[in-house]
Amino acid sequence: MRGRKPTPHNLKVIAGTDRPDRAPPIDMPEFDIVESFPDPPLHLDVDGMFMWTDLGPRLVSARVLQVVDLFMLEQLCVAWSHFRKFAKANMPMAAADHNALKALFSEFGMSPASRRKVTSVGKKETANRFASRGAANRPA
Numbered sequence: 001m002r003g004r005k006p007t008p009h010n011l012k013v014i015a016g017t018d019r020p021d022r023a024p025p026i027d028m029p030e031f032d033i034v035e036s037f038p039d040p041p042l043h044l045d046v047d048g049m050f051m052w053t054d055l056g057p058r059l060v061s062a063r064v065l066q067v068v069d070l071f072m073l074e075q076l077c078v079a080w081s082h083f084r085k086f087a088k089a090n091m092p093m094a095a096a097d098h099n100a101l102k103a104l105f106s107e108f109g110m111s112p113a114s115r116r117k118v119t120s121v122g123k124k125e126t127a128n129r130f131a132s133r134g135a136a137n138r139p140a
Contacts, residue, residue: 031066034059041074048081059108069108076104 012018037060040052056073059065065073079101086093093101106114
């Protein structure tokens, strides 16, 4: 059994229970967003290429794929290809390989639990408009 699901940050701000030491970092490094998805790397086999061409454009349309993420996506495609080879041969995969594949899926928010940790890249709010809790709008 797991504990309670964490309350989203924006709801904590509205409720007034937000704590600066637990807020998500606002100064995370950002890289160029992938606008046009590239062709698959030549070394990928059929299963790896399928994942690259199927998953990649979806990540681009969700605006979660930055240029530096292409390397990890390539690694995910290779791990998926490895998994598929074992599955087609009806052989069990090593636990370490299985865990590595699950971790890569999680990095891209491809499980229900990890999806809430992945955010789209776009305009960031530069200030917390609820920080004053309405003090700015009160008459003097």
